[in-house]
Amino acid sequence: MNSKVDNQINELLQKMSIREKIGQLNMTVTPKTEAEFERTREKLRNGDVGSMILASSSTAGLDPQERVNTAMCNRVQKVAMEEGPHGIPLIYGRDVIHGHRTVYPVPLAIAAAFNDELVKKAYRYTAIEATSVGIHWTFAPMIDLCRDPRYGRIIEGPGEDPMVGRHMARAIVEGFQNGDVAQEDSMVTCPKHFIGYGASEGGRDYYRTEISDYSLYNYYLPAFREAIEAGSDTVMSSFNDINGDPVSGSRYYMTEILRDYLGFKGFVVSDWGAIAFLKRLGVTESESECAELGIHAGIEIDMCDDIYVRYLEKLIEEGKVSMETLDNAVRRVLEVKFKKNLFENPYCKMPEIDRTEHLKCARELASECMVLLKNEDNVLPLSKDKKIALLGPLVHEKRALLGSWCLEGKAEETPSFYEAMVEAVGKNHLITATDPTGLYDDSVRAMYQADVVVLALGESEKVTGEKRSLADISLPNYQIELIRKAKYSGKKVIGVFFCGRPIAMEGVADLLDAVLYAWHSGSEAAGAACDILFGETVPSGKTAITFPRNSGHIPMYYNATSNRYNGYFGNNSETSYEDSIAAPYYPFGYGLSYTEFAYSNMQSDCAEISVDDLKNGKKVKCSIDVSNVGEYEGKETIQLYIHDVAGTYMRPFRELKDYKKLLFKVGETKNITFELGYDELGYYMPDGAYVVEEGNIEVFIGPNCFAKDKIVLKVV
Numbered sequence: 001m002n003s004k005v006d007n008q009i010n011e012l013l014q015k016m017s018i019r020e021k022i023g024q025l026n027m028t029v030t031p032k033t034e035a036e037f038e039r040t041r042e043k044l045r046n047g048d049v050g051s052m053i054l055a056s057s058s059t060a061g062l063d064p065q066e067r068v069n070t071a072m073c074n075r076v077q078k079v080a081m082e083e084g085p086h087g088i089p090l091i092y093g094r095d096v097i098h099g100h101r102t103v104y105p106v107p108l109a110i111a112a113a114f115n116d117e118l119v120k121k122a123y124r125y126t127a128i129e130a131t132s133v134g135i136h137w138t139f140a141p142m143i144d145l146c147r148d149p150r151y152g153r154i155i156e157g158p159g160e161d162p163m164v165g166r167h168m169a170r171a172i173v174e175g176f177q178n179g180d181v182a183q184e185d186s187m188v189t190c191p192k193h194f195i196g197y198g199a200s201e202g203g204r205d206y207y208r209t210e211i212s213d214y215s216l217y218n219y220y221l222p223a224f225r226e227a228i229e230a231g232s233d234t235v236m237s238s239f240n241d242i243n244g245d246p247v248s249g250s251r252y253y254m255t256e257i258l259r260d261y262l263g264f265k266g267f268v269v270s271d272w273g274a275i276a277f278l279k280r281l282g283v284t285e286s287e288s289e290c291a292e293l294g295i296h297a298g299i300e301i302d303m304c305d306d307i308y309v310r311y312l313e314k315l316i317e318e319g320k321v322s323m324e325t326l327d328n329a330v331r332r333v334l335e336v337k338f339k340k341n342l343f344e345n346p347y348c349k350m351p352e353i354d355r356t357e358h359l360k361c362a363r364e365l366a367s368e369c370m371v372l373l374k375n376e377d378n379v380l381p382l383s384k385d386k387k388i389a390l391l392g393p394l395v396h397e398k399r400a401l402l403g404s405w406c407l408e409g410k411a412e413e414t415p416s417f418y419e420a421m422v423e424a425v426g427k428n429h430l431i432t433a434t435d436p437t438g439l440y441d442d443s444v445r446a447m448y449q450a451d452v453v454v455l456a457l458g459e460s461e462k463v464t465g466e467k468r469s470l471a472d473i474s475l476p477n478y479q480i481e482l483i484r485k486a487k488y489s490g491k492k493v494i495g496v497f498f499c500g501r502p503i504a505m506e507g508v509a510d511l512l513d514a515v516l517y518a519w520h521s522g523s524e525a526a527g528a529a530c531d532i533l534f535g536e537t538v539p540s541g542k543t544a545i546t547f548p549r550n551s552g553h554i555p556m557y558y559n560a561t562s563n564r565y566n567g568y569f570g571n572n573s574e575t576s577y578e579d580s581i582a583a584p585y586y587p588f589g590y591g592l593s594y595t596e597f598a599y600s601n602m603q604s605d606c607a608e609i610s611v612d613d614l615k616n617g618k619k620v621k622c623s624i625d626v627s628n629v630g631e632y633e634g635k636e637t638i639q640l641y642i643h644d645v646a647g648t649y650m651r652p653f654r655e656l657k658d659y660k661k662l663l664f665k666v667g668e669t670k671n672i673t674f675e676l677g678y679d680e681l682g683y684y685m686p687d688g689a690y691v692v693e694e695g696n697i698e699v700f701i702g703p704n705c706f707a708k709d710k711i712v713l714k715v716v
């Protein structure tokens, strides 16, 4: 922070009473009615509030949220600035997770694009929309690594891989911040939920986790380190405990790991009510002790449970919390407010936004996220002169396509798959059934009259997101029954899946000739799916999450530190189940195109390198030729994995270390080069020390985690 701001903060701290300081650590909701406005005015006059969340409930991702009332935000801000004790502006936060009015795919789908520049552009546009209504601060990116598709919030994060998590964290933070959060159309970011929330046992929300420090450093922390290095100024603490230590009350996680180890300098906001939650977790018997635990853990802002404003002043009088602790917390909050230029620019000017480019980006990103999982006999792309029986429960669906956590997106503005298909081929090419589930009326006749059957399948957004976990990720039986009927029709059957999470494909994909995983891909989901079905765009998505055969296989992830006998990589002779082969239905990084890519001629510029040379910045170049040997121009995501054959600690059988997504013309060959250095070839010890060890490291390059082309690098 520059000295001028430091001086301004010091002057404020000298003038502020204890109560006014605590007020800066208190977040409330914004008033909606005049009565609420008057009550808020009273709190602001006393300096009892420092920030507000623009949401009408603690489960903003699930409930229809009112649009942001910018006029009210400006009215309240005016009270804070002109009637508050020190003219300190409020900072307004909201869950801007995957879009604002223009909704992009859910983040788990965005991860499948493997296209950092496009992701960054989407979040740039999102910041422009969100700031235009007065939102300063987003509670995003959600970068909880997760391996359990039963968990509803898996849709909100980057999936099972730490490297994908790092890329997503950086692209999203840079998109929101645009290099300078002081700009009116930039947003303060808040990577969440620190730390380990995605490991919630059994995929149950708000539940316990067991995470060793070894796993913490190698799987869960990398994305947060990246977000902090990308410039995030705030972090949100999580509801969960790790090994019995509730994170939002833990100095180990919120200070020793987050600040001392990762070097985070901003402020921490608790999750909604997470400080009061400490009592329910059973580490305190009083709310006052919750306040003491939270402030000592290193949580600056208490979200919406009034614990700090009710108990901190007495704790300070009793000497249980020091003035230094309080002043440091307030300083961190004020530093971010100055950095966001809120003292100079506290009001929203409500600029008009042209969303044309935003919607184009939404369509492009949706197209690049969608994953072609199966395409038997190249049944896709379809020609537009076919008679199509268009059936399934999501044919006319609008809201689900937006996914969970879209607070501003409106279903009525979202084209359904039916509407997009009509636009693509015209009504006279479509045969539909009166009952969208397609089971009990003229659906069979529709199939017989058609050349091909397209089924719109999937799940509602209501079974994804916060508090929306599933014990069974199977497709509902009525949808499987519809697929069977279609299969028996003897026509080619294409399944288009509008889902948030991976669903169990065993017994489903087997019955289909093609599977297009369209996810919950936002405002332009339907159009993007049609673009792919008819070949306007060639699919290029690669799944960033494993598709287990069925729920019994969960957790199943490609980068387990187990040896090959977990069956993931096909060594099913040693499989761990008698009733199911253990290999995934679709592996991490998998996705088909309409064209074919051939990999050949893998090389490295050296077969041996010393740890010292690596430490001194020397890198190994690994290259491979990739050719488009098919009939379509298309994009391929070339992925590089390593396998540290023998570490002091067990290492994953494959670890993604880099990827490049490139466009190939028909017949084109490109020589692709990756560089492997110190940062790519090591791992973290349980004490957080990063090491590169001597020994053989296998390097693979290919189209997914089953990559076959390999060289062996000897580290000496």
Ligand code: GLC
Binding pocket: 053, 055, 057, 058, 059, 060, 095, 139, 192, 271, 272, 466
């Ligand atoms: C919710 C979520 C969190 C969100 C916050 C504010 O409980 O856990 O992700 O940012 O509350 O809506």
